[in-house]
Amino acid sequence: MKHQALGMIETKGLVTAIEAADAMMKAANVALMGYENIGSGMVTVMVRGDVGAVKASVEAGLEEGEKIGEVITAHVIARPHTDIEKILAQHNLKVEEELD
Incomplete structure (x- = not known):
């Protein structure tokens, strides 16, 4: 993960997830890793970037997501262990372009 923070928001419904992702991307310089349908809606x-940017991004996504739907949880891992990449790879969650 190249020592970048990992930010995650879990929502009920795709529309809420898209709204949260839009706010996350607009709020800070982060890279969108993708999304995962967990099941049951x-x-x-997930986003990654510098810790401060990821925190700001997740806060913005949480706020916007709660305006239109249900946010189950949101979390930032400031320094994810390198083995976390194995979990992300199983779900094809890799950043294709680097941050500016």
Whole structure:
């Protein structure tokens, strides 16, 4: 993960996830890793970047997501262990372009 923070928001419904992701991307310089349909209508959106940017991004996504739907949880891992990449790779969650 190249020592970048990992931010996640889990929502109930795709529309809420898209709204949260839009706010996350507009709020800070982060890279969208993708999303995962968890099941039972839950969707998780993941971003990565510098710790401060990821925190700001997740806060913005949480705020906007709660305006239109249900946010189950939001979390930032400031320094994810390198083995976390194995979990992300299983779900094809890789950043294709680097941050500016």
